[in-house]
Amino acid sequence: MLIHTNLEKQQFHLSNGKVSYIFQVMKNGHLGHLYYGKALRHRSDFSHLQTYDVPTAASCHVYEDDPAFSLETLRQEYPAYGNSDFREPAISVGKDNAPNVPDFKYDSFRILEGKPRLEGLPATYSDKASTIQILLKDEFLQAELTLNYTIFQDKPVITRSASLKNYGTENLVIDRMMGASVDFPDKDFIFTHLSGTWSRERHVKERRLEMGNQSISSLRGASSHHHNPFLALKRLEATEHTGEVFGFNFVYSSNFIMQVEVDHYDTARLTVGIHPFGFKWNLLPHEVFQTPEVVMVYSNKGLNGMSQAFHSLYRENLIPAHWRKEKRPILINNWEATYFDFNEDKLVKIAKSASELGIELFVLDDGWFGKRNDDTSSLGDWHVDLTKLPNGLESLAKKTSNIGMKFGLWFEPEMISPNSELYREHPDWAVGTPHQRTFGRNQLVLDFSRPEIVDYLYKEMADIIKLTKLSYIKWDMNRNITEAFSQKLASNQQGEFFHRYILGVYSLYERLTSEFPHVLFESCAGGGGRFDPGMMYYAPQAWTSDDTDAIERLKIQYGTSFAYPIYSMGSHVSAVPNHQTLRTTPLLTRANTAYFGTFGYELDPLTLSEEEREEIKGQIVFYKNHRDLIRDGLFYRLLSPFLNNEAAWMVVSQDQSEALVGYYKVLATPNSPKQQTLRLSGLNETAAYSVAGNNQAYYGDELMQVGLQLPTEFNGVNGKSAERGGDFQSHVFYLRSIDIGEKDKRME
Structure with missing residues (x-):
């Protein structure tokens, strides 16, 4: 069983032995967040994981007779602004001439085997997964909010998305709707992301969380060269191969925001979704708005463990x-x-x-x-x-x-x-206001919001x-x-353009x-x-x-x-x-x-x-x-080019019988150390491996603890024996496990 429910306590526990995600219905009908991290043993009641803080003079509270029940200090699943919570919300939706203070209360849930499709949107898929859909209602807005959670059977992965249905007779206006929101109990994380620009994309950037908002985003109509829709929160002590890391990826190709807000109590709220700037969606009666999906990966094996979970998911549950x-x-x-x-x-x-x-x-x-x-x-x-x-x-x-x-x-x-036949025939097909258009690479963008x-x-x-x-x-x-203007959308629909554009793509x-x-x-x-x-x-x-x-x-x-x-x-x-x-x-x-x-x-x-x-x-x-091997193997990063004059990585087959190792040295160094080795990862400790072109055999533990001997580097005088030298060096090693007879012969 991947999803445990406690109907009496109205608690929900998603767990597969690798990761746990726990939340409950609070007494005001909103969803409270209890835990996200390494898998926990299931128990009948997790109420003790949500603490009600002693109220302060500055706090607002939901109930007159319970000043400790303040949404400002409670961890939530999908928060809204204005009900005593002053942090940035997951959703903002309202009617004309009424304040945007939604009040979605728990109504019901259902559990589905597998993972339903998201209509019109790309998303992960799997039969080996379970999904829980939580239905919440706002009677004033006459709207239904559905939160989708899927946990995969064999991966430390949970995916989330949300949909909003207008079951009333009046139009609703959405100006903010995130795919997911997660409230962490503290701020002791390194904010890790991938940023850059054209021709130097996805460089690794890190900074420690501090009070205030830290975010990456795009307003370019594409996920962009500049900030990839990926974010990792790693514990301060985490490394490439050890420690806790929470990874997030947005399954979306247009404007996005990934933000962590650290509040005055040093707790951290992460939100991921469509960027709210310039976004305004008119939700007509009986219509549904669906957010794109957020992929959440938990790793207690460092950044590399997080990456391997993403890789496995995308190879098996995302690509065609x-x-x-x-x-x-x-x-x-x-x-x-x-x-x-x-x-x-x-x-x-x-x-x-x-x-x-x-x-x-x-x-x-x-x-x-x-x-x-x-x-x-x-x-x-x-x-x-x-x-x-x-x-x-x-x-x-x-x-x-x-x-x-x-x-x-x-x-x-x-x-x-x-300068095209198509433009001369259909000038209105180009994106842009009637009086202004900016050029880029001598071209305009076609209006893909138009079917x-x-x-x-x-x-x-x-x-x-x-x-x-x-x-x-x-x-x-x-x-x-x-x-960003479509000549076919009404004036009150122009805030829908970017999302309609990518839906067209x-x-x-x-x-x-x-x-x-x-x-x-x-x-x-x-x-x-x-x-x-x-x-x-x-x-x-x-x-x-x-x-x-x-x-x-x-x-x-x-x-x-x-x-x-x-x-x-x-x-x-x-x-x-x-x-x-x-x-x-x-x-x-x-x-x-x-x-x-x-x-x-x-x-x-x-x-x-x-x-x-x-x-x-x-x-x-x-x-x-x-x-x-390159397609199906497990990838390990060994040396970071962002930290070293060297870089290294390797791919290991799923059964650990073979591996491919890449080693690179950017600039030559004078009189390098005589002994140069590269410590490997992911091998079978007790297996013996041969290295192509080398008559020796090595045990896996030796290669991981001592390292693989690199070819002799030129040091200024050893020209006859040097096997490598100069700038831009590289070497690729192929390793394979060998049988007992071959092992004995090579290890004599």
Whole structure:
């Protein structure tokens, strides 16, 4: 049993042996929070976990004869403002000409096996889970609030969302509605999040909680390069592999806020949801508003334990079912090879040369449509440019197929160029006020809050998929939304625009992925500007960053791994000097970084030397041999590039029989220590492991406690014996467990 109920005490305990979440109905009918953390043994009554503080002169209280019952000091499940609680609420909803002081009281509950879908929204799914829905009512508003809690059978994961139904005859206006709210009993946490900007996304940032509000957010119409919708609260003593961590991820791809408010009693309230700024939803009679889902992970094994729980959940319970075990093809993208300057003959030569290397998918990027010779025109005109491809896309697709490669295309369906046939025909389809529009990358945004525009894009894309038998689509979004105004929404509905926009994006994804389940979608937003679980529900991988520099990618991929599986990260070997940093790194290091992702290439194979071609052939064979391990294995972070001149990580198979270890040193250091080892994680302590290229065998406990011996580094005089040196070093080790006979031989 995953959900225990006490009808007499009106208490609810979600527990699976890994995590417990406990709440109850308080005497005023609101829900009180009792506990969230490591699994507790169930007992008949948890009332003692909620304490009623001695009232102070400054406190307001609900009951005249009970000054200790103040919502200002009580931990709550889904608080509202104004009923003696002055902290920021989870919900604010009201009627015209009435104050927004909702008073939702407990009505009933029901338990469902499995996890129901969220209508129109991406969300996790599972049959091995239980869900409890708590129904609360506000008689004045004539509204029903449903709180959804799902606990997974085998993961330290609870998901939450909320829905509001207007069962009255008057319109309601929602101006704040969070997906989840959690009241913690203290503030002894480190606020850990992923922030950055274009080409340096998801850098790890930490700060200690202090009194006041600490938040991350986006108002860009996308989850953004700048703040990922992920937040971890880790205990002060927690490390990468030890201690308590509470992780939160918002399954949403538009404006969001994740906030922790520390009050004057040093307690902490976390809220996660759609950003309330500019949000105002008109809830008509009999309509329902559903919030996006919040994923909550508990770990008592540090940040890495939290990450592994997120990875497992997203691999098994979020990405499209077809892609859970399907091998992702190794691709080559023509963008950095040709930019806009190509024709069919050039592309076919690139594809043929790439196929000879062992690459499996050729992707034609920007520039194939309209009159697109630079980034100033043609977005929205999704018909082939016959001056570049006079035989059409179908011919190129067939020739690519005849070479033995799959064929993929780049689209930017959410955008429109002012210099386009589509804009000249439908200028009102662009987002923006009639008197003002800000440009970004010479383009405007299509109004996806309008179903007719979504229908238009669906037909355009579906026709091309059928015509070319596409295997892959890179869905890009290269600018954020400004002047958020729809010419079709009424003036009192403009506050609904951002949410309606992303619902339109989700609906197009839903239609395309349902009709073409075998097409691999890779999401992109100027690189990593919309890398979030909302996108991952439709597109099992995302272009991690436009920055393909191997050294910068150490930080980007390390940070991304806090919440997202490495097999969701588009990671490619690109040309040097790198097009984003002008840094020149060895081909070996570029591949050693890119292996820990979906793997591919962003270069012109026609310009490679024979030596480089042979090296790339070896890289591709290596990746093909290990991509099942990379897809399904447990990921461990070993050395942080944010703290060291080195970085390291590893993937261990579920049965601990094999592992892949990546080690990187950014800059050379003079006269390095003679003994250099890397301590590993996740191995079987009693198993013996061989290391490819090494005739020795090592026990798992030795590799984790003493470490794996790194190749000898150049120290200024040992040139003949040194195995590595210089800047931008890297090495990937393959470990496998060995049988008794082989072990005895190697350990003699």
